Amino acid sequence: METAKIRTEERVLEDKIENLIAIGAAMAANCIPCFEQLYEKAITSGISADQIRRASEIAARVKNGAHVALTRSIDELIGIEKNQAFSCNPAADKSCRCR
Numbered sequence: 001m002e003t004a005k006i007r008t009e010e011r012v013l014e015d016k017i018e019n020l021i022a023i024g025a026a027m028a029a030n031c032i033p034c035f036e037q038l039y040e041k042a043i044t045s046g047i048s049a050d051q052i053r054r055a056s057e058i059a060a061r062v063k064n065g066a067h068v069a070l071t072r073s074i075d076e077l078i079g080i081e082k083n084q085a086f087s088c089n090p091a092a093d094k095s096c097r098c099r
Contacts, residue, residue, distance in 0.1 A: 016047055023052055024059035 013021075019042045026034035042052055075081070 015045060019045060019047055020051060020055040024055045024062075027056045027059040028063045 019038060023035065023038045023042060026038055039052060043049075
């Protein structure tokens with residue numbers, strides 16, 4: 001079928017990478033049902049527990065960086081002078097620069 005061929009050719013990321021991205025997004029969104037479903041899919045598709053853990057750790061760092069940025073903005077708006085450091089790069093000023 002022509003449509004199936006086009007979808008295959010348009011595929012940019014491997015399934016494994018997409019699953020790990022989805023796991024990180026579920027973790028960052030605090031969506032336990034999403035994480036559980038994606039975890040089962042990942043394990044059955046050959047993704048290791050270590051790879052899942054790493055994706056979750058990266059998501060947690062990004063999420064924390066966003067929280068710090070939000071907290072800094074709120075503090076600035078209400079006139080509180082407090083400098084909370086980003087977890088992934090304490091020297092960062094406006095961006096958490098998560099890796």
